[in-house]
Amino acid sequence: MLTVHRESRRLSRRLSFSASGRELAPAVTLRRTFREFWPDTRGLRPLFAAGVVFAVLAALCEVAAIRLFGHITDEVLTTRNLEAFWVPAFSWLGLATVAGAASFAGAYITALGAERFLLRLRDRVFGHLQTLAPDYAEKRRLGDLMARLTDDVEAIEELVGSGLVKAITTAASVVFFAGAAFLVRWDLALVTLALIPAFLVVSKLFAARFRVAAARERHSNGAMNSVLEEGLANQPLVQAYNRQRDEARRLHREGRTWLRANLSQAWLSGLYGPVVQVIETVCLIIVLGVGAWEIAAGRLTIGGLLAFAAYLALLYPAVQGLGELALTVSEAAAGSDRIIEVLRARPAVTDAPAAVAAGQGRGRVEFDRVGFAYPGRASRPALHEVSFVAEPGEVLVITGPSGAGKSTLAKLLLRFYDPDEGRVLLDGADVRGLTRESLRENVTVLHQETMLFSGSVRDNIAYGRPAASMEEIIRAAETAGVHDFVQDLPRGYDTPVGQRGRLLSGGQRQRVAIARAVLRDAPVLVLDEPMTGLDEETAAQVMAPLGRLMTGRTTILITHDLRQVPSGARVIGLRPVPRHERIRLKRAGVPRLARDRTGAGHGASRTGRQEAAHAVRSSGPVPVPLPREPPEPRGPREPREPREPREPLVPEPGGVDAGP
Ligand SMILES: Nc1ncnc2c1ncn2[C@@H]1O[C@H](COP(=O)(O)OP(=O)(O)OP(=O)(O)O)[C@@H](O)[C@H]1O
Ligand SMILES: [Mg+2]
Incomplete structure (x- = not known):
C-alpha cells in the first residue's frame, strides 16, 4: 500500500x-x-x-x-x-x-x-x-x-x-x-x-x-x-x-x-x-x-x-x-x-576550417563597408555601408543616437556575428579567417552594463586572466582606481561583491570592470558607454583610470556624451539606417551575403587619412566621420606596463563636431 x-x-x-x-x-x-x-x-x-x-x-x-x-x-x-x-x-x-x-x-x-x-x-x-x-x-x-x-x-x-x-x-x-x-x-x-x-x-x-x-x-x-x-x-x-x-x-x-x-x-x-x-x-x-x-x-x-x-x-x-x-x-x-x-541551435558563427590564430597584434581595426542585420530582422538592418579605421594606439570615438548600431559594432568586432556585407579586419586580416579565441584575446570590451560575478573582488578582476598573480591583480587595481576603496572593504580583495556586484557602488563596479580590462591587456579596447548610469562625480573618478587603460591601445570609445571625449580623439558619428534606405535595401534584397571584394578597391592598403575621407564619401546616410586631425599611427603596443596617460581625458565639448 x-x-x-x-x-x-x-x-x-x-x-x-x-x-x-x-x-x-x-x-x-x-x-x-x-x-x-x-x-x-x-x-x-x-x-x-x-x-x-x-x-x-x-x-x-x-x-x-x-x-x-x-x-x-x-x-x-x-x-x-x-x-x-x-x-x-x-x-x-x-x-x-x-x-x-x-x-x-x-x-x-x-x-x-x-x-x-x-x-x-x-x-x-x-x-x-x-x-x-x-x-x-x-x-x-x-x-x-x-x-x-x-x-x-x-x-x-x-x-x-x-x-x-x-x-x-x-x-x-x-x-x-x-x-x-x-x-x-x-x-x-x-x-x-x-x-x-x-x-x-x-x-x-x-x-x-x-x-x-x-x-x-x-x-x-x-x-x-x-x-x-x-x-x-x-x-x-x-x-x-x-x-x-x-x-x-x-x-x-x-x-x-x-x-x-x-x-x-x-x-x-x-x-x-x-x-x-x-x-x-x-x-x-x-x-x-x-x-x-x-x-x-x-x-x-x-x-x-x-x-x-x-x-x-x-x-x-x-x-x-x-x-x-x-x-x-x-x-x-x-x-x-x-x-x-x-x-x-547552430552558433551564428564558427571558426573557418582554415582559421589561423591571430597572435599578439598591433591592434589596427578596420570596418570596410559593413552591412549587417540581426537574424530574423533582415528588413531592418542595424548597419549599412559603415567604414572606418582605428589605427594602432588611436582613440576613435563613435557617437550617435540610441539604436544607431554602436553596440552592434562591438559584437561584430568580437565576431558574435558576421557582417552580411563588407569586412571587419584586425591588423589587415579579415576576422572571419581568425580563430574566435585568438581574436577575442586581442579585443577587450567594456560592456554597456557592467557584468560582475558573485565571487570576490579578486576573482572578478582576474576573470579574463585566471592565472594572474596577486601582484598583477593589485597593479591592475591601482591603475583602475580600485585599490583605494578595496582597502576599506572588510576582507579586502577577498570581499564578496554580491549578486552581480550589487554590494559595490555603481562607480566601484565600473572600476572593477576596468581593472579586469587592464589585467587582460589586449591591444584593442572597446568601451561601450563606460559612464552609463554614473553621476558626474563618479564619472570623473572613473575617467582617470579609463585614461590610463586607453593609453597605448587602440581604443574605440562609444559614447553619446561628448564631454567624455579625450582631446585629440577622432570622432565619427553613426546614424540609424533611415527608413527610406531600409525600404530601398529591402527591395534590392539587401542585406545579402558578402559579395566579391577583390575589385572594389577597399583594400587595407590606404592610409588612415584616406580611410577617413572614404568614410565621408561612402557614408551616404549612415556614418558621418568628422576627422579633426589625422590620426597619428603609433608603434606596436608594448605589453603589460601601465603607462602614464598619453592624453588627459579632458571634457572638450566645444572641440568636437558631433555629426549631423
Ligand atoms: N540582439 C538583437 N536582435 C535584434 N535586434 C537587435 C539586437 N540588438 C540590437 N538590435 C537592434 O539593432 C539596432 C542597433 O542596436 P545597438 O544596440 O547597436 O544600438 P546602440 O547604438 O548601441 O544604442 P544605445 O546607444 O541605446 O546603446 C537597434 O535598432 C536594436 O533594436
Ligand atoms: Mg549600445
Whole structure:
C-alpha cells in the first residue's frame, strides 16, 4: 500500500517534469530520443547492465523466498513439525540477505550511472549554449533555459538511463512473478491475470488527470517563481515606488493558484491508493475463494495458496509499474525535444576550417563597408555601408543616437556575428579567417552594463586572466582606481561583491570592470558607454583610470556624451539606417551575403587619412566621420606596463563636431 502510494507520487512528479515541456514541444519519437542521447551513455553502459543484473537477482531471490514461505506453511505449520523448520528458515534468511545486498547494489550502481549520465548531459547542453551568440540566451526567458538544464535533462535521464534499467527489470519481474504463480496453480493464475486490465484502466484514468494537475502545478510554479525572482531582483525599485504591498499581493495570488494545483494533485494521489487497494482486495478475495475450493478438491495446499497470494502482491505493482513506464516514456520524450531544440541551435558563427590564430597584434581595426542585420530582422538592418579605421594606439570615438548600431559594432568586432556585407579586419586580416579565441584575446570590451560575478573582488578582476598573480591583480587595481576603496572593504580583495556586484557602488563596479580590462591587456579596447548610469562625480573618478587603460591601445570609445571625449580623439558619428534606405535595401534584397571584394578597391592598403575621407564619401546616410586631425599611427603596443596617460581625458565639448 505504502509502495503504491509512493509510486503514485513519483508518477505525478515525473509527469510534471515532462508536462511542462510538452506545452512547448511537438512530440518526438522514442527512437529519435535514443538516437540523440544513447551515445552519451558510452562508458556507463556496464553500470546500467550491472544494475539490471542485480535487480533481477533480487527479484529471483524474492521468488525463492516466497516458495520457502509456502514450504514452511505446509511442512512446519500445518504438520506442527518443528524439526523441519530450521533448514528452510535459515535458507530464507540467507536469501533475504542476498536479496537485500543485490537490491542495494542494483539501486546504487544504477544511481551511479544515472548521476554521471545526468552530469554529462547537462555539461553537454550548457557547453553548447556557451557556443551560441549571447543573444540566444538573452532572447529567451532565463527561467525556461534553467528548466531545460535541470528538469528536462533529468527527464531524459529517467528515460534513457535509469528508465531503461527500470523497464528491463520491471518486465523481468512481471515474468518471474507471473511464472511462479503459474507454477503454483496455473488455472488460478489465469483467473487472476484476467483482472490485470482493471489495474491498467485505473492507472490510465488517474494518469490522465495527474498529467493535467501536474501541468497546472508546473505552470503556476513557474509563474510564482518569476514573481519571486522579479520582486527580489527589483527590490530597490519596488521599495522606492512603494509597491511592496502590490508585490506581496501578486505573490499571494500566484501562491493561491499554486496551492489549488497542489491540492488537486494531493487529492488525486490520496484517492489513487485506496482505489488500487480496493481492486487488490477484490483480487485477493477471488483468489481465496477459488483457492479454498481448490484446497477442498485437493489440488492446492494452504502453503501453496499463501505463496500464490504473495506472488500476486508482488506482481500487481510490477504490472502497474509497466503501465506507468509506458506513460513516462512518452512524456519524457517531450522533455528531450526541448533539449534537442537547444542542441540543434547552430552558433551564428564558427571558426573557418582554415582559421589561423591571430597572435599578439598591433591592434589596427578596420570596418570596410559593413552591412549587417540581426537574424530574423533582415528588413531592418542595424548597419549599412559603415567604414572606418582605428589605427594602432588611436582613440576613435563613435557617437550617435540610441539604436544607431554602436553596440552592434562591438559584437561584430568580437565576431558574435558576421557582417552580411563588407569586412571587419584586425591588423589587415579579415576576422572571419581568425580563430574566435585568438581574436577575442586581442579585443577587450567594456560592456554597456557592467557584468560582475558573485565571487570576490579578486576573482572578478582576474576573470579574463585566471592565472594572474596577486601582484598583477593589485597593479591592475591601482591603475583602475580600485585599490583605494578595496582597502576599506572588510576582507579586502577577498570581499564578496554580491549578486552581480550589487554590494559595490555603481562607480566601484565600473572600476572593477576596468581593472579586469587592464589585467587582460589586449591591444584593442572597446568601451561601450563606460559612464552609463554614473553621476558626474563618479564619472570623473572613473575617467582617470579609463585614461590610463586607453593609453597605448587602440581604443574605440562609444559614447553619446561628448564631454567624455579625450582631446585629440577622432570622432565619427553613426546614424540609424533611415527608413527610406531600409525600404530601398529591402527591395534590392539587401542585406545579402558578402559579395566579391577583390575589385572594389577597399583594400587595407590606404592610409588612415584616406580611410577617413572614404568614410565621408561612402557614408551616404549612415556614418558621418568628422576627422579633426589625422590620426597619428603609433608603434606596436608594448605589453603589460601601465603607462602614464598619453592624453588627459579632458571634457572638450566645444572641440568636437558631433555629426549631423
Ligand atoms: N540582439 C538583437 N536582435 C535584434 N535586434 C537587435 C539586437 N540588438 C540590437 N538590435 C537592434 O539593432 C539596432 C542597433 O542596436 P545597438 O544596440 O547597436 O544600438 P546602440 O547604438 O548601441 O544604442 P544605445 O546607444 O541605446 O546603446 C537597434 O535598432 C536594436 O533594436
Ligand atoms: Mg549600445
